[in-house]
Amino acid sequence: MTYRVGEPVTVAARAHSGHHRTPSYIKGKTGRIEGVHARFRNPETRAYGDQGLPEMPLYLVSFARSDLWPEPCAGGGHRVYVDVFEHWLEEAK
């Protein structure tokens, strides 16, 4: 496990043409590690009949709403918590 709870991380901004589980609204955005779940098979290869090995660490990463969308939204702020595989995370920019 490369990242620790509380550490800021940036989600890779790269495009990915096949199945993947990193939603586009967090790509290139910076959040913080809230937890480390476990290792899971990689859905990007598993989706195509592969075993999805090696298993990849999966993190819970939170993002401030204001870091995701520039437009203001009514009411107090909120955070969005997303499960992100380690190979989509980079040192915070």
Place this chain on the structure above:
Amino acid sequence: MNDHDHDHTPITNGDERRAGARARALEELLVEKGVLRPGEIRAGIDWLVSRTPADGARLVAHAWVDPEFKQQLLADARAAALELGLDPGPSPVVVALENTETVHHMVVCTLCSCYPRALLGPPPAWYKSLPYRSRAVSDPRGVLAEFGLAIGDDVDLRVVDSTADIRYLVIPRRPAGTDELSEDQLAALVTRDSMIGVAQPAAPALA
């Protein structure tokens, strides 16, 4: 055109008739290739529709009356479900999120419709709809207001997007005035929507 980089085409669920035909064609192909046995998809659907939110409600009600069990549920919801004799489903990790006076969780799957089906049954149609999936993350207070739930600006609002292998279940706040209720009576108050985090549990009937 607008002056920013996303389009404003209305969000819909697409052509369901075409999707149905594609699903049938895929099933036939998977059976023909020997990936699935005939009837396996039906058996899966039968299992799915046999699941109901009553199981999730039992977990929540037990956690309300037994603080030690609540800690267990928060630590490992899958193990806690098994301890109560409930089927936590195929997901290796189920996580329970506790709502309190100061913290409110709501769950969405922006990529598809990941949902703790074993404990809550099939997800409601709105949970799978693109408007819920897109707005839950960008304007959760607006979405919750449409569900009739006002979340104060001072509440730490956490929208949990279940994008991977984890399934999330919300433990809603126990309603006031329920000290005298039995565990079964409490479970009857725990609605499906309260375990997704878009509603509070039902109010107890007046004695």
